[in-house]
Amino acid sequence: MAINRLTIAWGVLLALSVTALVVGNAAPGHAHEALGVLGAAGVLVTAFLKGREILLHYLELKHAGRGWRIILLTYLLLVAALVLGAYSVENLGFLDIVRK
DSSP states (O other), X not given: OOOOHHHHHHHHHHXXXXXXXXXXXXXXXXXXXXXXXXXXXXXXXXXXXXXXXXXXXXXXXXXXOHHHHHHHHHHHHHHXXXXXHHHXXXXXXXXXXXXX
16 A cells, blocks of 8 residues: 555644654754754744745646745745744844844
8 A cells, every 4th residue: 555645745734744743843942942043043944944845745836937936935934034033132132232
């Protein structure tokens, strides 16, 4: 019995979700402490990979033209970069430097 490609994609999504959960809870001390920029980057990388998996296999973007793949994957990357940038500004205290 052959394993369906969507079943494999589901397994990859499940593994990425567990990875994001582990990385997200890896903050030292209490669960309410800041995750840190590297931890946030790890969670966003797994979110990007999950989005890519969904786009390519569940929405069948792998059968679309190369331009569509580039546009949508670039959009995912841009959103992740903007979220990480905003998190970094807040977490590293850049706003405090600007306010002084």
